[in-house]
Amino acid sequence: MCTLLHWSHMEKGWIKLNTDGAVSSSSPTASIGGVFKDLDANWLCGYSLAFGKGFVFKVEARAVLEDLFIAWEKGFRKIEVECDSALLVELLLTGGGANNSLVELRLLDQLLRRRWKVRICHIPRIQNVVADHMAKCTAIENSSLQLFEDPYASMQGLLFTDCDVSIL
Numbered sequence: 001m002c003t004l005l006h007w008s009h010m011e012k013g014w015i016k017l018n019t020d021g022a023v024s025s026s027s028p029t030a031s032i033g034g035v036f037k038d039l040d041a042n043w044l045c046g047y048s049l050a051f052g053k054g055f056v057f058k059v060e061a062r063a064v065l066e067d068l069f070i071a072w073e074k075g076f077r078k079i080e081v082e083c084d085s086a087l088l089v090e091l092l093l094t095g096g097g098a099n100n101s102l103v104e105l106r107l108l109d110q111l112l113r114r115r116w117k118v119r120i121c122h123i124p125r126i127q128n129v130v131a132d133h134m135a136k137c138t139a140i141e142n143s144s145l146q147l148f149e150d151p152y153a154s155m156q157g158l159l160f161t162d163c164d165v166s167i168l
Contacts, residue, residue: 015036016039021135029053034066057087070147
């Protein structure tokens with residue numbers, strides 16, 4: 001398993017995807033969010049989605065699942081997924097989703113077998129602040145997928161935070 005400790009520049013044609021899930025003990029819903037960026041870390045699109053309660057691991061798996069569905073629909077065929085759930089990344093990299101009882105993992109395994117290139121890397125939570133913000137800022141009363149061609153105004157100060165963090 002790889003753990004990225006700083007922004008990794010990508011090759012031409014690749015899209016970087018940061019993903020996160022949020023579960024609150026004070027809210028009846030869980031939420032997920034993700035951000036797609038080009039090789040220069042420019043915003044391509046983002047999304048958020050609120051849905052019924054779930055345990056953290058399942059919510060994180062749902063986030064990656066939605067991310068990959070969106071990527072496929074947008075025609076992105078070279079994706080680098082960055083996720084702060086080490087266990088999920090390890091399971092996906094070792095093929096542990098194929099026969100898992102969790103439906104999200106089985107669906108992820110099927111998606112990863114499509115004709116495209118997907119890299120999956122673990123990143124520290126501190127490097128995932130934009131996706132975390134997307135997950136937490138979703139409209140709880142709206143349970144449909146919300147796509148954003150432009151970032152929230154509240155995200156302007158966060159956009160390059162994911163890129164600037166270095167852990168030595």
